[in-house]
Amino acid sequence: MTRTGNRAPAVAVRGVGKRYSGVSVLRDVDLDIAPGEVHSLVGENGAGKSTLLKILGGAIRADTGSLHFDGAPVSVGNPRDAIAHGVSLISQEGALVPVLSVLENVFLARWANRLGFRQARADRRRFDELIEFTGFDVDPRERVDRLPIGTQQQVEILRSLGRGARVLALDEPTAVLAEHEKANLLELIRRLSANGTTVILVSHFLDEVLGVADRVTVLRDGSLVLSDDVANHTPGSLVRHMVGREVDMLYPEPAPVPPDAPVRLSASGLRRGLVHDVDLTVRAGEILGIAGLVGSGRTETLRLLFGADKAVDGVIEVDGTTITSMSPRRSMSAGVALVPESRKEQGLVMARSVQDNVALASLGERRRGPFVHRAAERTAVDNVSRAVDIRVARKDAPVETLSGGNQQKALFAKWLLRSPRVLLIDEPTRGVDVAAKAQIHHLITGLAAEGMAVICVSSEIEELLGLSHRVLVLRHGRAVGDFPRGTPREVVIAAAFGDEGEIT
Ligand SMILES: Nc1ncnc2c1ncn2[C@@H]1O[C@H](COP(=O)(O)OP(=O)(O)OP(=O)(O)O)[C@@H](O)[C@H]1O
Ligand SMILES: [Mg+2]
Known part of the structure; x- marks a missing residue:
């Protein structure tokens, strides 16, 4: 705990309200966040978490109320104002300049002012310090649009720290991260807080919230319903405050697949890019999970099955019919649908x-x-x-x-x-709140029970193990394991990592 009784709050929100076309999305919010505290903000989808963060970060203006940083009233009309006060927002949408390099993005504001060789050298030195502090592995010369999303987020964090942020507001930063990346980020948050940085963290992962935060605030329908020490809470108590009722968060037991259930989709020798020789089969009523690290070929495999990318090699059969030269049009008319990973792109x-x-x-x-x-x-x-x-x-x-x-x-x-008769889903519940997540899980299980074949990719091992009849593990584009329901989490993770080292 880093709360210091008599110091002014790093951030104080007083009576903040916001409406969109007459609809109130934040109502009279009062909130204090102490210097050096990790403060988590939770609530259902649409509760107003991002709206509150955007107000703090100057991306939008509140209609009513006031903000105080370190005890002084402030007027934050745009992100520049917020940054000048040491408040930096890392939003759900991302805010990098795609065509510029990592280094240019990290020091963007300064480069706009004074460009020069000496400055570039100083920036490079500062960059190296930031890398050492954060432990990130980012090439400063790489263009940011070529980086995976998790690394882009690291660049945003580097930029915020480079600007000397005293308050770092992170909107669902772990939603796009793999398990070990999540652990690293949470560890960094602890270190930042120990160094006096105030961290505001929005997350739908309540275990994560309870593990890393000092205090937690719950928003429901735009109103603050609770602000308390995390020590007083469990995932269940938080959900009750978020939703206003008990929610069954256990995974539904999938209906057994009848032994004579027909094969809906099968692929053999699937190959393209990093995907090598993947064989898989899914039967009517079956939910097949695909696990693997970032870069293991999970998304690529789904895209090949759907025909969004063309396999260079391999055979895909839907309901026993070989589909030559799979394309989205062909797969859709065969009853295959793909829910892609990126809703925006x-x-x-x-x-x-x-x-x-x-x-x-x-x-x-x-x-x-x-x-x-x-x-x-x-x-x-x-x-x-x-x-x-x-x-x-x-x-x-x-x-x-x-x-x-x-x-x-x-x-x-x-x-x-x-x-569809075959549903391919990439990260079905990314960014979805716990109650809606349980609902989506029930929906998927129900569809399978009615005979739909489902192939599901997720970075969350718990979700895969909870939802699927079988979990296929990919590593470096190859299928390295096929585990039945009930396999311990550690076994699946070990297969995903191979002998590449530490398991977190
Ligand atoms: N520009 C806008 N115009 C109209 N309505 C908006 C706008 N931005 C947000 N809203 C609405 O404000 C409400 C709160 O949205 P907000 O993004 O803050 O939710 P959230 O708590 O971050 O949810 P999630 O967990 O899904 O990210 C939602 O009902 C949303 O539709
Ligand atoms: Mg949000």
Whole structure:
């Protein structure tokens, strides 16, 4: 604990409120965060966590209330103001300049002012210090758009620290990280806090919150319902405050796959890029999990199965029919759907409504003649949106105004509407709150029980083990293990790591 009774809070929020087109998304929030504290912010999707962080980081302005940093009232109208006060926000969306190098991004503000050889050398030295402190492994010359998302986030953290941030606000930083990267980040957060940096952490992983934070605040429907020491809480008590009721967070037991269930999809000798010779089979009613480290070929394998990328070698069969030269069009007409990893780049049209997005994927089927059956379409979209519990104030609101978790649910709904026979899902619950997550798990298990074949990729080993009948482990693009339900977590992790060293 780093709370010091008589020092002014590093951050104090007083009576903060925010509305969007008449809808209140934050109401009269009062919050104190002590210097050097790790303060976690939790709540359901759409509760207002990101909105509060954006207000602190100057990305948006509150309609009412005031902010105080280190005891002094401040006016934060834009990110520059916040940074000048030592407050740095690392948002869910990311904020790097894609075409610039890591080093340029880290020292962007300064380079804009004075460019020069000596400055560049000083920056390089400072960069090396930051790398030493954080333990990150990032090449300063690499262009940031070539980096995996986890590394891009490290660049943002380096940039914040380079600016001497005293308050670091992180919006779901671990959602995009693999298990060992998560552990490293949490360790860094502890170290920053020990050095006096205040850390505000938004996360849907309650174990993580309870493990790293000193205090926790719960938002529900835009109101603060609790601000307390984490020592007084368990995941269950936090969920009760978040949702206002008990939630069963246990994984549903999947229905057994009948021994004579037909093979829905099989692949053999699948190869392209880093994917080597992958064989897999999934039967009707079966949920196959795919585990592996970042770079093990999980996403690539799904993309090959769907035909989003063309395999250079290998055979894919759907319902016993070999599909030569798999393409998204062919796989869709064979009843295969892929829910991709990135909702922004591959999944959703951000400027269009949920209705449009969800309907988009199945428009072709429903279109009879030149007219789309609007009413039928709306009913179908309503049903599937309810099934995944999309919470949106107005149906015609563009997807970009939805909270992160609700965007994820919209992406899922879009593909469910096609009622696929084989569902390929990449990170089904990334950014989804615990209650909605349990709901999605029940939904997937239910679909499988009705005969859908499911292949699911996730960075969360718990999710894979909880959800799947079998877990296939990939390492360096090769299948290195196929484990039945009930296999201990450590065994799966060990297979994913191989002999590459430490397991965290
Ligand atoms: N630009 C905007 N226009 C309209 N509504 C918005 C806008 N930005 C956010 N909202 C709404 O404000 C509410 C709170 O959103 P916010 O992003 O703060 O939720 P969150 O707690 O971060 O959720 P998640 O866990 O899903 O990230 C949501 O209902 C969202 O749809
Ligand atoms: Mg959010």
